[in-house]
Amino acid sequence: MAEADKTGITAGLGQGAAPAAGGTEQLLFLTDEQVRKGIEAMFFAYRAFTADPDRILESRGLGRAHHRAIHFIHRSPGTTVSNLLITLGVTKQSLNRVLRALIAEGLVESRVGRHDKRERNLTLTSQGAVLERALSEAQRGRMRAAYRAAGPVAVAGFRQVLEAMMDPELRRQYQSLSEVGG
Amino acid sequence: MAEADKTGITAGLGQGAAPAAGGTEQLLFLTDEQVRKGIEAMFFAYRAFTADPDRILESRGLGRAHHRAIHFIHRSPGTTVSNLLITLGVTKQSLNRVLRALIAEGLVESRVGRHDKRERNLTLTSQGAVLERALSEAQRGRMRAAYRAAGPVAVAGFRQVLEAMMDPELRRQYQSLSEVGG
DNA sequence: CTTGGAAAGTCAACAAGGCTGACATAATGT
């Protein structure tokens, strides 16, 4: 099974998995092996990234979907369901189930819009804010420790690569969040 | 609670969410705002990261779980179910369901171990290798483009931060994979 | 004022992919 062709169709840039010093020292960071390490780093790091909030959520019978909703409601207080839908990239039925649970638990408040009464403006209740802070602090703690360990130059690179990975549409969303909430 | 202490346990470093320039210019990259941007970057980038393989998988009736299994079987041909269990961090029942599907589709072969006949050695079939390459190329293509756009210094930082985010146990796994498969 | 369409909510049904618990089988090690 393609033992000889592990590198496959590397589009002329990746130098094959094996040779770490494949002759040309330029663009070594673009070898298939380097790229694959990046892929695996994303996989393992994302596991770690969600681990701390997940523990907190589990004890309250909530899941990652609830965390995401809480995060972005906190980020943009008074946001509408439609906005949240776009940000989270799920269907309204999925989101609605999550929001119903959060409202039932007294963590989120849904108020009819002032200008357009069809809209619902979502905000965290004081209880919701408490949970948000707990989740956020857990996640930020890990991220901050990683930042501190890696240093400012590494952090800049980290963000650069992540942003470059996003589709233009997603990147636009990500950046507009930074403006609004920042 | 702790309205005045939004930064919480920032160990005297994060300056609170609002003030991007909280007075001391050193360690600016550790402000809550910077850290939060990193968190959101992880969220959006991970969506992008999985989008391409997901499209390919969908057309074959497979999911992300199958991709992960295929990836690590490709990475460590002949690996056992137990090893895979540890790497993926799921239960054997979950993994078994996935493996059964992959074997039924003729993508993975499970052979009784030579030394220890209780074990099953897992390898990709030629068909499985074809699919692996398609998935891998899609994902690597995006990653490679991001690497190229960001440059080698950024890539080094990217990997540093991701590794620093992992728990020691996960990091050990990640690094031992690099040795073995590289 | 009526009507079209947007925003939101809801019900039903389904699938993927996690989980636990219980149990079977075969092989290994003591």
Next chain:
DNA sequence: ACATTATGTCAGCCTTGTTGACTTTCCAAG
């Protein structure tokens, strides 16, 4: 002989995603 290990499997449950169909509310254009 016996306990342990590696694996597989059945049954059932949960979360979180999906589609489709339908209703209610409301704004805005005709």
